[in-house]
């Protein structure tokens with residue numbers, strides 16, 4: 001069997017198109033332009049790349065993009081003061097603080113300072129609690145993107161066995177919650193899980209969010225299962241020349257694709273969907289803030 005490739009790049013382009021149409025209507029009918037503020041502390045090159053591409057795509061769908069680049073040694077007080085300003089700014093509907101933060105800043109404190117209604121990452125404890133209890137919330141972008149692709153591929157997810165590998169607050173846990181809400185039977189695996197291979201082999205859906213290059217191999221996968229590879233790992237690629245690198249996921253693509261029914265590639269899978277969902281969440285936050293109808297099909 002050779003797996004169907006789930007094209008996250010194309011899917012994300014469609015999501016952005018829907019967002020752009022809705023944004024154009026908001027402007028025309030209500031005179032409102034959604035705005036997204038992205039806060040980057042420090043100069044981590046990988047983060048700079050993401051922030052740049054987020055800013056570019058935000059403008060492309062017709063929204064306002066506000067970028068705040070702060071020194072790596074910015075104090076917690078100054079960062080919190082900026083968040084208070086953004087919380088109070090009616091032109092800002094979404095706020096994202098790029099993670100990870102430098103070590104001297106308390107991530108929980110910073111994230112929980114964001115107005116939950118503007119928390120387009122869905123990381124604020126209020127949003128986590130709302131999602132966990134099945135109430136309307138802001139849903140974390142990466143799991144939301146994975147869910148959209150899974151729903152599109154399977155139709156209903158009801159009764160499917162899902163194994164989520166990884167239990168982080170930003171991917172694994174919210175992913176498990178969303179799958180549970182769609183009536184999957186969900187197991188969360190992590191670094192202490194016993195016989196993880198055999199466990200994954202029972203799954204109709206495997207979501208890998210581990211941060212270990214190519215850890216999940218074809219022999220972990222049940223024939224016909226769907227593999228969602230969240231991992232983004234840059235590894236050395238001497239075959240491309242000295243000092244060159246390439247991106248790989250947490251799944252070994254070739255061996256998994258031989259067994260799986262469907263698989264997301266890296267790059268071009270979950271990553272582009274994450275950014276598209278960030279734009280969708282900003283639009284949703286803007287509609288909620290203005291008591292307007294929310295976009296259909298762009299929330300969980």
Ligand SMILES: NC(=O)C1=CN([C@@H]2O[C@H](COP(=O)(O)OP(=O)(O)OC[C@H]3O[C@@H](n4cnc5c(N)ncnc54)[C@H](OP(=O)(O)O)[C@@H]3O)[C@@H](O)[C@H]2O)C=CC1
Nearest residue numbers: 142166167168171190191209210211230231232270271274
């Ligand atoms: N495509 C996208 O848009 C995004 C991609 N990512 C990528 O996804 C991956 C995961 O990110 P994130 O969730 O933030 O990572 P974290 O490092 O926060 O969490 C990794 C999880 O994987 C588990 N784990 C680590 N090693 C093993 C192992 N050998 N076997 C089983 N489980 C293991 C850890 O277990 P334990 O808890 O026991 O330590 C932990 O729960 C990374 O590659 C990251 O770059 C992240 C965000 C967005």
Ligand SMILES: Nc1nc(=O)c2c([nH]1)NC[C@@H]1CN(c3ccc(C(=O)N[C@@H](CCC(=O)O)C(=O)O)cc3)C=[N+]21
Nearest residue numbers: 050096097098099100121232267268269271272274275
């Ligand atoms: N508050 C916060 N929210 C985040 O959502 C967040 C974050 N912090 N910190 C870092 C991680 C990582 N992340 C990615 C987004 C897009 C791609 C993406 O588009 N990747 C392209 C490839 C990009 C490349 O070539 O480097 C792809 O997979 O095709 C990857 C990773 C969001 N994150």
